[in-house]
Amino acid sequence: MLIHDKSLGIVNDTAVSTVTDFWTTPASNESISNADTTSVTSFSNTSVYTENSVSAPSTCSTKQIKLAATDKERIKRVYEELDQASMWKLSTGTVVEKKMEEFALSCSYEHPAHSLILDTTDKSWTGYFTKEEMKEITTQNAKTLPELPTKSSSYIDDLEGYRALIR
Incomplete structure (x- = not known):
């Protein structure tokens, strides 16, 4: 059952169902078993790699298909x-x-x-x-960055002092 209520921020987005259909309906029309996939779980601004899952900075969860x-x-x-x-x-x-x-x-x-x-x-x-x-x-062929101009360096140093105020 799909809920469609814009006031609650719940909508039936066709783009989301298209992505879901892509992962659940391969071109060969064969079903994907759990043995052939690994879940991709997302965390905000964090990437974690484990044996069975891959986490990437994103807000959606998908499945990564095993190579054929x-x-x-x-x-x-x-x-x-x-x-x-x-x-x-x-x-x-x-x-x-x-x-x-x-x-x-x-x-x-x-x-x-x-x-x-x-x-x-x-x-x-x-x-x-x-x-x-x-x-x-x-x-190999590492690029060296040019020295930062004194005015820019001074500005960045001043900004560093404000870091404590933000925390």
Whole structure:
């Protein structure tokens, strides 16, 4: 039963039902079992990652679908199509894209590595790169920020003094 009362802030939003339908009615018209999904629970301004759930800063809850065999094949094809000569070889001899491929194919759920994204703050990489390799990756072509103008720096210092008043 759906309640539709704007005065209480309760509305039947068709966009929400469309999102729900997307997750509950796959293109193949097969039902999704709980074994194939993991819940995504949301908390305001907090991201928490656990084995069975992912929390992201959001106000809605959805389900993350487990990667299908076709998804894994597509991911494998993306990595196979990379030019071997253009791959990044670290000083230790480790090829970054090969390690990313190894990790991407081991994932059961979507991850930025499936789009060739290496987030150095993601703790998942500790099993694939050593601390020295991660340091080399994060410091490669690192940009140095220009010195802040004195007037701006002074202004920020003044704002820091007001922080105690806000708390």
